[in-house]
Amino acid sequence: MKFPPVGVDQVLGLLKVVHNLGGRADAMYINDAVDADMGELSHVIDAAEMLGLLKAHGGDLELTPEGRLAVEKPVREFQKHLKKKLAHLEPFASLLDMVKKGGRAEVEEVINFIKGQGYDDVGARRIINWGVFAQLIEIDDGEWVIPA
Template identity: 65%
Template sequence: MKFPAVAVDQVLGLLKVVHNLGGRVDAMHVNDAVDADLGDLSHVIDAAEMLGLLRSSGGDLLLTESGKAAVEKPLRELQRYLRDVLQRVEPFTALVRRVAEAKRVSMEEVEELLRKYGYDERGVRRILNWAVFAQLVEIDDGQWVVPS
């Protein structure tokens, strides 16, 4: 299963909503409580589950210990956690490997790599944003992707 092309803040927003509703909530209630900016909630839930931050069970969404920590602890700890998790998830594994090998990869080449995984332009941006947020890579001068 490929990583859903959702924004970092969509996942963080979902975690905050579930946390504020007690850490366990009916998915239908989340849909009502969540801002329309979350887009397709099912993809946001899939991303949170892939990251080990949320579990769905019988129509309920439950924060995992990591999900609870993501909301309650400093952002830096979440970034460290995501760095560890995302390194083992495609397309991040391929992206990190390519950037580590080349030391400096053009944005065009990154886009081409991510398109092979089926991402459109918005998806490419979102995947790259996750990689930067998790400090897997950095963007240099707006046109190069380099190791963090």
């Protein structure tokens, strides 16, 4: 299963909402609080589950210990967790290989590479944002993607 093309802020928002509701909540009540429509919310939940931050069962969402730490600890700790997780998930693993092989790649080339894996333009940019947030890659001079 490929990583859903959702924003970092959407996943963090979901985690914060569930945390504020005591660490467990009905997905029906989450929709209004997270900046996503119902179709997109399911992708946000999938992303959080793939990262080991949330468990969904029935209509309930429950934070995992990692999800709780993502909300309670400094962002830096969450970034370390993400870096370990994302390095082994697609399309991040392939993206990292691509950038490491050449030492750097043009942003447009990276976007096209990600789009070649089934993402649209917005999704490709969100994947790059995850990579930057997790400190797997960096954007240099606004035009190059380099390994972090």
